[in-house]
Amino acid sequence: MSDRSSVTTAVDRVSVLEWQRARVRADRRRSRTDRSTVATDERELRREVAAVYRIVANTPDEGAGLQFPTGRELASRLGYPPAEIGRLPAAALDSFTGVGYHLDLADLDVGDVVLEFGCGSGTDALVAAVRVGDSGRVIGVDPVPEQLANARRCREDVGAANVSLWRATAEAIPLEDGTVDVVLSNGALSLSPRPERALAEAGRVLRPGGRLAVSELVGERRLPERIRTDPALWAAGIGGAIRSDDYAGLLETAGFDDVTVRENPWYEFVSDRARGVCQQYGVGSVSVRARRRR
Numbered sequence: 001m002s003d004r005s006s007v008t009t010a011v012d013r014v015s016v017l018e019w020q021r022a023r024v025r026a027d028r029r030r031s032r033t034d035r036s037t038v039a040t041d042e043r044e045l046r047r048e049v050a051a052v053y054r055i056v057a058n059t060p061d062e063g064a065g066l067q068f069p070t071g072r073e074l075a076s077r078l079g080y081p082p083a084e085i086g087r088l089p090a091a092a093l094d095s096f097t098g099v100g101y102h103l104d105l106a107d108l109d110v111g112d113v114v115l116e117f118g119c120g121s122g123t124d125a126l127v128a129a130v131r132v133g134d135s136g137r138v139i140g141v142d143p144v145p146e147q148l149a150n151a152r153r154c155r156e157d158v159g160a161a162n163v164s165l166w167r168a169t170a171e172a173i174p175l176e177d178g179t180v181d182v183v184l185s186n187g188a189l190s191l192s193p194r195p196e197r198a199l200a201e202a203g204r205v206l207r208p209g210g211r212l213a214v215s216e217l218v219g220e221r222r223l224p225e226r227i228r229t230d231p232a233l234w235a236a237g238i239g240g241a242i243r244s245d246d247y248a249g250l251l252e253t254a255g256f257d258d259v260t261v262r263e264n265p266w267y268e269f270v271s272d273r274a275r276g277v278c279q280q281y282g283v284g285s286v287s288v289r290a291r292r293r294r
């Protein structure tokens, strides 16, 4: 941990090469890969996600039995700058459940319009709001009312007038085409039963040349149906982890190029079951930056 930046740079280089090879394989496989045909009750998965993230919003402590880590300690471990998270209300940080740190990859600039998929209780949105300043704007969407209620209280606490918080899913964004500079997501794509639609929405609302910066769970091996559709593993983001070989193809189809990938070895699940499945199927966290094709 002492020399994170050099570790990260080495990982970047290796990963980009692997990524390019994966693109070729993914192109061949794309016609056989259609996650929209997941033979599961999509509503049940969404209900389970809502139930788990209600707990995250209301009682995100150790006794809540969550499979994944939460809170300030997690944010520090993932690499959030202490000065930036030090300014946040405890209620946002206590319910922080990101899987990586990608705000550096987003290159946020003063005046940027930012859309965040799955803003949760507001940690990423509020950090982004400071970076884009009063002339910028952050729009956070989340389907879970309790998360949004927390985020709205935190927004009022810090007086972030440039943050809008909407109840919506990443698969149906109520914004016009080409109106956003940056799309962020921290674990929301892995919770979506239709990540290809969420990525298509990102591609649609971004202006040409706009940036996508996400941290998500990806898997090296295809998960068996019984694991993919297990409600608890789904709500942990494991069931919906996109296969790393498929990711580049999904990004390309959604209109993205110039992809950079960074692994997040500091992200670890809490429960033995979740850790076991991750180990068996090579599920782990990556941060990805991509550019909307011009």
Ligand SMILES: C[S@@+](CC[C@H](N)C(=O)[O-])C[C@H]1O[C@@H](n2cnc3c(N)ncnc32)[C@H](O)[C@@H]1O
Pocket (backbone or CB within 6 Å): 049, 053, 095, 096, 097, 098, 099, 117, 118, 119, 120, 121, 122, 123, 124, 125, 141, 142, 143, 144, 147, 168, 169, 170, 171, 185, 186, 187, 188, 191, 192, 193
């Ligand atoms: C891992 S958390 C995000 C953490 C958040 N960025 C933060 O700062 O704490 C993922 C969030 O995605 C939301 N979510 C679940 N399904 C979603 C979907 N289909 N579209 C958008 N958000 C979704 C969850 O309610 C949850 O708040």
